[in-house]
Amino acid sequence: MSFSAGWYAVAIAGGLEPGTSAGTRLFDKELVIWRDKDGASHAWEDRCPHRGMRLSFGFVRGNHIACLYHGWQFDEAGQCRYIPAHPKLDVPDTIKVARYPSVEAKGLIWVYSEMVAEAPVPAPEDGAATPVRSLYLERDPATVGFIIENGGAGPFEILSDSLFATNVEGAELLVALQPFTDDRTALHIVITSGDIAPAKIAVWAEELRAVLETVRPISSGDALLAERFAS
């Protein structure tokens, strides 16, 4: 299984508070996600155009993010607005950070996987959702997706290559797969309907992690048999 360019969830939206930044990866590309003081989230290349420092190590100052290294500040559009060593400088438009299209929907932050001005496909639709948690699996994204799609981790409805739905004790869940690196996968879980304590789903999520990290996918013709590694 392979993943195509598209929208991928990279974080639970509520986990990114105003004035904070975090680093993540999508197909091994390093991203900074940050939320400005007005509440808007942003997903950019995690690299200051000055000396390459990760912007995820930086500080959010109002609606700007400042690089940890030399304090260069970038506005919501990625444009450099202030260089502390040259406070009177009118910073040219060419000094800016590369950005990814991003939206918030269903309690998640979604990023389009290619660095384009505008995503060529519609962003995920919004909807009510209660965040549960994110899981970071020590397993490659293709295998994780293969196991979920073929029933190796229980019944899931396949909404796309990276988005799955399931029902746990009457609650409807969305499980969004983030191809983190070649050998790591993140799953972001939200409740879309049903009255169940998120803590209960969190326990289910840990069991899901254990299965997805240990089940051995076996292809037999068109069928998939999933079996646990012998302990």
Add this chain to the structure above:
Amino acid sequence: MRDTTTMVFLGRFVPESFAEFMRHRAARLSLEASFGTIGPERIEVEVGGDEDLIDMFEMACSLGPIDCLVLDIYREAQLR
């Protein structure tokens, strides 16, 4: 303040590599750059734009690409 100056880089260069490095940095800093001598031991470039940005350009080029070594930098005024 706008300025125009000629910079001379002395060292050991892969000329095409250093020229491309200079082009990229000049574009990033919105500077006008016109190249003079581009050789294995001497590179000359005239740059025009904000003086702070010209200083940044010099700093960036003093590091240079991995396959080049800058040993010294002069500006035109210092050569006179």
